[in-house]
Amino acid sequence: MTLFVRCFADFTIEVDGVPVELSPVRRRARTLLRLLAMHAGRPVHRESVVDALWPQERAATARRGLHVAVSSLRGYLTAHAGHPLVDRVGEAYRLVLPEGGGCDVALFRAAIKAGHHRVAVELYGGDLLPQDGPAEWVVQERSMLRHQAATAAVRLAAAELERGEPAAAVEAATRGLELDRYHDGAWRLLIEGNRRRGDQLGLAAARRRYERALASLEGS
Template sequence: MEAIAAHERLLGDMVAAAAAQRAVLQALYQAAGLDEGKGEGSIAPLAPAGGGSGSVEIQADLEARLFGPFEAECRGRTLAPWSSRRAASLLKFLLLHYGRPVRREVLMEAFWPGSSPKSARNNLNVTVYQLRQKLRAHHPDRTHIVYRNGSYHIDPEFCCRIDVNDYNQSVARGHQAIDRGDRVAAIKSFHEARKLYAGPLLEGDTSGDWYMETQRRFHIEHCAVLERFCVLLLEHGDVGEAVSVGSELLGTDPCRETAHQLLMRAYAALDQPHLIVQQFRRCEITLRRELSVELSETTVQLYRTLINGR
């Protein structure tokens, strides 16, 4: 009974930690001038990634994948190869800011820092022309990139679907399901988000550091999502999937001590004491090597409880 009580206390601590992480993410959104659940890749509403009651499926003119290596299709045809890498980068930038105009000066500074205003403006004009020509080759008779009042944005009539937006929607639905006590719906939504996150935002992109802060923000959020997902799976009794999610989380953030704790709990549920010991030692070695810190008392106490409580 003591072991069960200890497990329940730990679970409560982890749920509280997840709530605290969500509060941090909300603060990050507010600091960046964003609404919760609407990251910089927010786009016009389309059907949710997993469907849903009352949703209307809309055929997108352009589909883009920004998690992992960049991919884009216009009317089912791949937008590759790119004769102008800068035009491709401009499209990525505008997709990440879909629905919000981007000042010309912001683009000039992002892609031509240190250049004179005249030179940067000329380069931007050429790049916008190249991007328009690229899109017109697949989708003629439309402007695609609109310039108004000193700002650029994608034509709202040019319907886009972006994996970042679907990811944001899935995460938001997961948090909402938890808030109303619907664990099954939350698991489904976080499962969708996990599939959509194919890797770091614009992985391998070499067009500059303009996207790095957004990439970091998504990394932080996704780690929090995976951790909360793992807790839900353990609560639901899906231990095998919890091990998979916990392992993926540690692959993304090896020093996340709470992820090591979750895997130790999962191995206890599977009655695999040797794996509990291995995970405990792996956590200890990783924290010492990477952060030069010792294990927390919470992890040590959990380990003792799991081993002695058998």
């Protein structure tokens, strides 16, 4: 049995490629699961969890709510995913995957650290946990991962140009601009990639779009 957790774009837990139905789990317990999954195996201190999910509650009430959420999650996930996933480490909680399991955020971070730009770009399937909107506990991490993905795409585009693969460079630069439309390096690589592959229409379009992006920055 293979278990995989996805946090980019729609949050899912998959067992052998089949999503686990999480709607029966209470809303706050599901949010707790996403918060722990976002940190991908790194412990999250109990007080940080309480501050994020029970900000208006008294300490005793919040901690009791956390205990109930953890217990319900462990029971449900053991029954439906074959593993409790949530573990306590001292005063912290973390997501623990079974042997052979994986999490897209953890794999993405590892790819970024190792400089494996193509792998990182492929793993980044969309913004981190978009269903949680502007929740304070996710906004900063979401922005950082998006920036890392854009940077990886630009570095991949530069590497493709060096390898003499302008079409692949254009594709990577385009992905970088989808993530950061004002990334100057991505625009320059897109323009150069189109120039090297002899795509005059693409070159002209890229230059016009770049000029519009610059104009919008100047007007803001």
